[in-house]
Amino acid sequence: MPQAPSASEREALDGFKRRLAEVMVRSRLNLRDDLRVINVLWDRLQVERIAGARELRPFWEGASSPPGSRAVLYVNIPYCRQKCSFCKFQVRTAPTPRALARYAADVVREAEFFSPGLAGTRFDFVQAGGGTPSLLPAARMKELFGAVFARFDAGRAALRSIEFHPSSASPAKLRACRAAGFNRVSFGVQTLDRSLLSRLRRADQTEARVRRAVRWAREAGFDIVAVELIAGLWGDTPEGFLRGAVRLLRQRPSSLSVNQLNLTADYMKAEGIDTEKYAAFRAETMPALAQALRERAAGLGYRAESLSETRGIWTLVRDDLPTPARADGCEALDRVLGLGQGAWSHVPGRAWYQRTTLEFSQEKPIYRMRRQTPETAMAAYVRHALINGSFVDFRAFRDAFGEDFRRRYALELRLLELFGRVRLEDAGARFLPVELTERYFFGSIFFVRQWARLTAGRALLGPDYLRRLAEAVLPG
Numbered sequence: 028m029p030q031a032p033s034a035s036e037r038e039a040l041d042g043f044k045r046r047l048a049e050v051m052v053r054s055r056l057n058l059r060d061d062l063r064v065i066n067v068l069w070d071r072l073q074v075e076r077i078a079g080a081r082e083l084r085p086f087w088e089g090a091s092s093p094p095g096s097r098a099v100l101y102v103n104i105p106y107c108r109q110k111c112s113f114c115k116f117q118v119r120t121a122p123t124p125r126a127l128a129r130y131a132a133d134v135v136r137e138a139e140f141f142s143p144g145l146a147g148t149r150f151d152f153v154q155a156g157g158g159t160p161s162l163l164p165a166a167r168m169k170e171l172f173g174a175v176f177a178r179f180d181a182g183r184a185a186l187r188s189i190e191f192h193p194s195s196a197s198p199a200k201l202r203a204c205r206a207a208g209f210n211r212v213s214f215g216v217q218t219l220d221r222s223l224l225s226r227l228r229r230a231d232q233t234e235a236r237v238r239r240a241v242r243w244a245r246e247a248g249f250d251i252v253a254v255e256l257i258a259g260l261w262g263d264t265p266e267g268f269l270r271g272a273v274r275l276l277r278q279r280p281s282s283l284s285v286n287q288l289n290l291t292a293d294y295m296k297a298e299g300i301d302t303e304k305y306a307a308f309r310a311e312t313m314p315a316l317a318q319a320l321r322e323r324a325a326g327l328g329y330r331a332e333s334l335s336e337t338r339g340i341w342t343l344v345r346d347d348l349p350t351p352a353r354a355d356g357c358e359a360l361d362r363v364l365g366l367g368q369g370a371w372s373h374v375p376g377r378a379w380y381q382r383t384t385l386e387f388s389q390e391k392p393i394y395r396m397r398r399q400t401p402e403t404a405m406a407a408y409v410r411h412a413l414i415n416g417s418f419v420d421f422r423a424f425r426d427a428f429g430e431d432f433r434r435r436y437a438l439e440l441r442l443l444e445l446f447g448r449v450r451l452e453d454a455g456a457r458f459l460p461v462e463l464t465e466r467y468f469f470g471s472i473f474f475v476r477q478w479a480r481l482t483a484g485r486a487l488l489g490p491d492y493l494r495r496l497a498e499a500v501l502p503g
């Protein structure tokens with residue numbers, strides 16, 4: 028349990044609350060009772076539209092990479108056959124073959140557009156995700172990913188990973204991706220339980236299909252064949268989860284990652300639950316699960332690499348394989364070039380940008396850009412770390428931003444500490460998992476200083492909302 032605040036801390040927290048109040052009370056529009064609007068307020072005020080990819084190049088070229096950061100190339104395929112009930116991503120469903128072909132051709136053109144400006148950049152990590160990249164036909168994959176790997180330089184040692192849905196895998200698709208340059212494939216299995224699968228809207232996924240897909244991937248020659256499960260699905264039991272995990276591990280994948288469910292409004296609606304009910308279920312089922320999983324996995328020749336609550340992801344790696352160098356997934360200080368609509372590009376300290384053309388057309392590429400001042404870059408970095416449950420290394424922070432993390436965010440960190448959302452260690456700050464609705468709030472406190480200076484007077488939140496928010500989340 029966190030310590031109760033001292034008198035001076037109480038004063039500081041009250042100051043924080045006042046600042047938050049001042050900003051929010053200026054708001055008028057009473058939108059939904061949803062913390063996301065706080066972020067929307069900030070994001071909207073930051074955004075500018077720019078016309079084309081050429082204008083983005085200077086941001087990338089002028090960026091100095093903080094130590095330890097990577098150059099990441101991300102290709103987004105935003106289509107899925109249907110939307111799973113737990114999914115937090117924005118996906119488009121049931122694409123026609125024509126839509127897929129147009130999208131792939133457009134991403135190729137975007138790669139052509141960006142690549143001359145990034146000549147000489149060696150990408151450390153390439154990821155194709157979505158959505159469901161495996162919805163693309165094999166010929167389309169060959170064309171698209173062949174073009175991407177031909178235009179961008181991914182070093183031999185780079186992790187080049189693609190996500191597959193077990194139901195849309197085929198030997199031809201896996202061979203096409205391997206030949207194009209991917210060395211890792213990750214299957215989002217989520218669960219093997221038939222009744223859960225149909226509730227999740229993944230009824231077309233059977234255990235036989237998963238087994239087949241893993242075998243095909245091995246036959247296609249991937250260096251790493253990873254599988255993923257979700258822990259904390261409503262209706263799942265620890266015993267049922269462990270049974271599924273053991274059956275998957277018996278297929279000898281290179282690794283098994285277990286992501287903890289992100290509770291979304293859609294999922295709660297689909298399952299007829301609320302946050303309290305889910306929190307009780309989670310408290311009852313999750314604590315013992317990590318330890319039980321570790322023990323069962325050890326008996327099958329897998330070791331736990333990050334079997335902890337901290338990142339919200341548990342990873343088991345086969346004993347005969349080396350420890351993965353880094354997490355697959357972008358980290359806060361990585362320089363990311365995103366290709367495809369919906370893929371964010373990120374140049375730390377400089378800009379976030381995203382292509383948002385309604386019709387994904389190369390003739391009129393429009394990007395939304397959020398420029399970063401040193402102040403917003405730091406806040407965005409911390410928010411990213413908090414939302415992803417990462418560890419902020421004090422020395423890396425100083426190297427990247429030239430400031431002392433603890434001094435800069437003393438008040439915010441204390442607030443998070445009081446709520447049990449951060450653990451301060453000698454080397455850095457370890458953010459602990461937060462539920463989806465809380466993330467927006469706790470993430471947003473890092474922007475309050477900037478909000479407080481806004482004079483736009485634009486209204487997004489009603490005073491009532493503020494009072495309820497403050498009462499619910501802040502002490503005193």
Ligand code: SF4
Nearest residue numbers: 107110111114157158
């Ligand atoms: S397949 Fe993956 S990206 Fe698509 S809806 Fe399901 S979870 Fe989301």
